[in-house]
Amino acid sequence: MKQDTDMNRRRFLGQAAGVAGLTIAPGVMLYEVQARPAEQAATDKVRWGMLIDTTKCESGCTDCVTACKTENGWGSTESKSSPEQQAQWIRKVKLTDKQTGHVQSLPLMCQHCETPPCVDVCPTGASMKRADGIVLVDKHICIGCRYCMMACPYKARSFIHEPLMNQKPHAPRGIGTVESCTMCVHRVDKDGTPACVESCNAKGHKAMYFGDLNNPQSEISQHLKQYGGQQIRADLGLNTGVRYQGL
C-alpha cells in the first residue's frame, strides 16, 4: 500500500515537473540531454582536446590564467610558499626566437597526452588518464612522491607545499599531493567548456578551442584539419590532447 502511494507520488511529481518545465520556458531545454550521467563511466568514444592559436593569443593578456584560478581556486590560497613553490595550473609563456627575435605568447598547461609519462611513472596509479583523454590526479591515493613532476616534459604539475583552506568542492586540493590542469573536468562532464577557453572567447580573442578530437565534425577537428596543429615536444611521441597553431 505504502509502495503504491510512493509510486503515485513520484509519477505525479514527474508529470508536474514536466508541465512546469514546458510552461516556464517553451522551446528551451532546462537541462542538457547529452550530459553524461554521473554513474556512467567516461568513454573513449570521445577524446577531449584543445587547440591554441598562438597568432591570436595576445601578449600580456592573462585572462585564461585568471579564469582558471577563479574556477579552480588556486593562485591566492598559498600564503607561506615561495613563488617557486606556489602551484600554477596554467601559465602564459613568452617565446622569443633566438635567431629572428620573433616574439610569441601562449598558454601552457597539462597537455593531456595520450601516453602520459606522469601516468607511466606513478607508483600507485594516482596519476591517471580517463578514457576520454583527460589526465588527472586521484588525490586520495597520491603519496606525494613527485615522480610525475620529474617525468612531465611540460612542467605542468605542482606540488602543494602547505595546508590549504577553502577549496572549491569540484576541485579538491591538498597538502602533500600533486595537482595540475583538469581540463575543467567538472564542467566538461556537464557538457561545459573549460574556464580558460570560455574566458578567451569572452574576451573576443578566440585563441582557444575545446572539443572532441575524435569527432571529425567538431569545430576543433575541422580547424586542425584545415590549418594543422603542432604538439610541444612532438619528438616524444606522446600525442598530446592540446595542440598549438603558429608555433
Add this chain to the structure above:
Amino acid sequence: MKAIRYLEIEGRSFGYFALLGILGLIVAAGGLAALYMEHNGHFVTGMSNQVVWGMPHVFAVFLIVAASGALNVASISSVFSKKAYKPLAPLSAFLSLCLLLGGLTVLVLDLGQPDRLVVAMTIYNFKSIFAWNMILYNGFFAIVAVYIWFMLEKRMNKYSKYAGFAAFFWRLILTTGTGSIFGFLVARQAYDAAIMAPMFIIMSFAYGLAIFILVMMAAYSWSDRELGDATVRRLKNLLGVFIGAVLYFAVAFHLTNLYATEHHGVEAFILRDGGIYTKLFWYGTMLVGGFLPLFLLYFPATAKSRSMISAACVMVILGGLATIYVIIIGGQAYPLEMFPGKIVESSFFDGGIKAYTPTLAETMLGIGGFALSLIMVALIVKILRILPEDLSDATADPHHKAAG
C-alpha cells in the same frame, strides 16, 4: 687458515656508548626534522615546483645505492667462492640491510603523504619503475634476511651459496631499478640514458665498499680485535678498481653527451657554467671522489696506512654524495627543453636555471637516515655474533705463510 669464531662485541666501553649517543642524537634530529616538514608542509624546505627532489633524495638514493654495494663482500665470498671474504660476509649483508633501511626511511619521510605508505605497498602500477623498486626493495630485505640466516645457522650453511647467488642477482636488478628512476625520465636533458643503470651499479660497488671498509676498520679497531693487512689490502685494491670504473662511466656518459649537439646545453651547464654543480662535479666527483682516493690507495707511501685508507673511503663517500647531488639537483636545475631555439620566459620560471638551497631540516633528515643505518649496525654487532673475533692474516688469509 684457522677456524673463524664469531663473537659479539663487548659494547660496554664509554666509547661505544658515546658512539650510540652521538648517532642517536643525529637520528633524533633527523626524526624531528621529518616531523617539522610533515607538520608544516614542504614550504619549509628548499624544494619547490621547480626543483622537486632535493637533499633528502640525494641521501636516500646514495644510501640505497650504497646498500647494494655493501653486499659486495658477501657476494664475492658466496658467488665467486673467495674464501678470504667469507668471514666478513655476515657483516656485509647486515650493513647492506641497514643502509637500505636508512635510505628508504629518508625517502618515505620526505613523501608529501608519508602516512599513505600503505597505499604504495598495496596498489601497484606495474609500468612505474618506482612500483618495481618497492617490490625490489622489499624482496631485497627478504632475500638477504634468508641469506643471513643460512650463513649464521650451521645446519643451513650448505644452502648459503644459493641464497648468496639470489641476493647477488637481486641486488644487480635493484640498482638497475634505482638507476632507471633517472634513466627512464624521457623529458629531462640530464637523464633519459640507458647508461644510468650500469653507472649506478658501479657507483654502488664503490660507495658500498667504502662504507664497508670504514665500518669494518672501525669495528675492529674500537673493539681491540685484530684485523690483518691482507684483508685490508684486498678490499682497498678492490675499492681502487671500483673508483676507476666510476670515473670511466662518468667520462663515457659525458663524452657521449658532448658529441650530440642536442645535449651541449646541459653538458655546458654541468661541466662549465653550472656554478655549484660544476664545482661539485670537478672537485667532488672527479677529484675528491676519484683521483685523490685512487692516489691514496695506490701511492706506496700511503697505500699501507690505515688512516690514509680510511681517508680515501671518506673521500669516496663525499664524492659519491656530490655525484648524486649533481645528478639529482643539477639535472633539475637545468630547464626543460620545450621550445628549441627560443628564449622562454614565464611566471613559472620556465627557461631559466632553477635555484635550490637546501634548508637545515631536509639536510638533517638525510643525515639522520645515514646515522640510522650506522646505529643499527652498531647495535647488531653487539647483539648478534657476526663479527669474527680475530681477522689476523694467520686466521683470515688463505695464502698466509707462517713466518720462518
